[in-house]
Amino acid sequence: MNNLAAAPGRVVLEIARLSKTFGGQKVLDEVSLTLRERETVCILGPSGSGKSTLLRCVNWLEVPESGTVLLSGARVGWNAAGTAKMGDAELARMRTRMGMVFQHFALWPHMTVLQNVMEAPVLVQRRKRAEVRREAEALLEKVGLSDKRYAYPARLSGGQKQRVGIARALAMRPELLLFDEPTSALDPELVGEVLAVMEELRREGMTMLIVTHEMGFAREAASRIVFLDHGRVVEEDVPERFFTAPATTRTRQFLARYANSLSFGRAPA
Numbered sequence: 001m002n003n004l005a006a007a008p009g010r011v012v013l014e015i016a017r018l019s020k021t022f023g024g025q026k027v028l029d030e031v032s033l034t035l036r037e038r039e040t041v042c043i044l045g046p047s048g049s050g051k052s053t054l055l056r057c058v059n060w061l062e063v064p065e066s067g068t069v070l071l072s073g074a075r076v077g078w079n080a081a082g083t084a085k086m087g088d089a090e091l092a093r094m095r096t097r098m099g100m101v102f103q104h105f106a107l108w109p110h111m112t113v114l115q116n117v118m119e120a121p122v123l124v125q126r127r128k129r130a131e132v133r134r135e136a137e138a139l140l141e142k143v144g145l146s147d148k149r150y151a152y153p154a155r156l157s158g159g160q161k162q163r164v165g166i167a168r169a170l171a172m173r174p175e176l177l178l179f180d181e182p183t184s185a186l187d188p189e190l191v192g193e194v195l196a197v198m199e200e201l202r203r204e205g206m207t208m209l210i211v212t213h214e215m216g217f218a219r220e221a222a223s224r225i226v227f228l229d230h231g232r233v234v235e236e237d238v239p240e241r242f243f244t245a246p247a248t249t250r251t252r253q254f255l256a257r258y259a260n261s262l263s264f265g266r267a268p269a
Helices: 049-059 088-095 114-121 129-142 160-170 188-204 215-222 239-243 249-256
Strands: 012-021 025-036 040-044 066-071 098-101 176-182 208-211 224-229 232-237
Touching: 012 049, 025 049, 025 066, 025 232, 040 049, 049 176, 049 208, 066 188, 088 098, 088 224, 098 160, 114 129, 114 160, 129 160, 160 176, 188 208, 188 215, 215 239, 224 239, 224 249, 232 239, 232 249
Parallel strands: 040 208, 040 224, 098 176, 176 208
Antiparallel strands: 012 025, 012 066, 224 232
């Protein structure tokens, strides 16, 4: 792994020696990673390398067997002493600080776009409905969907659904956003509209941890690249060195598949 210059800003997320096993197979093997304020870190790797599992362990949608996750110094899933697991209500409050954008949108089909964005801030954070509505409408304008506020998800394209998902995550005023392959379920012509919103968030300084196969986006937008394979961090570096002078043979093999896909756009299947 290459030595990295110290990134500015406070530590928002600290993952230390995180491990997870499914069916006797170790999917994450002592993964460690630090994310600082205003950073955009992209996690790359082949299918089955543990990328999505890592994100789901960060917010305890999957419970890791060992290791720790700290959000702004507070341990996720456990009390400060590490002696007892969080109750459901406490864990729900912790998760509101980490917005999650899913691969397959996960919108409520019986709610309008505006209702989808407003639901969690009102019910989970107990915020005033009028205030939440104002913020939700501003977020829908931000992602270019003001005219769809009263539409239902079934009437939206995949790109529009994913932009609603981003607005919904932002409505919780999170400290960081987690993106789990946000463009992989989209038709190629819809990918750009989602990446454009993510790029705007990067420019505004949103702290983001992104699992993606979009090599061009990772190269242009990431503060750092983390390459995961067989549940382990193989290499970590700034994009300039990662893509032009990878340190490991495994990374070079992986990048060879994407030699023609390093501009903003969709990676090969």
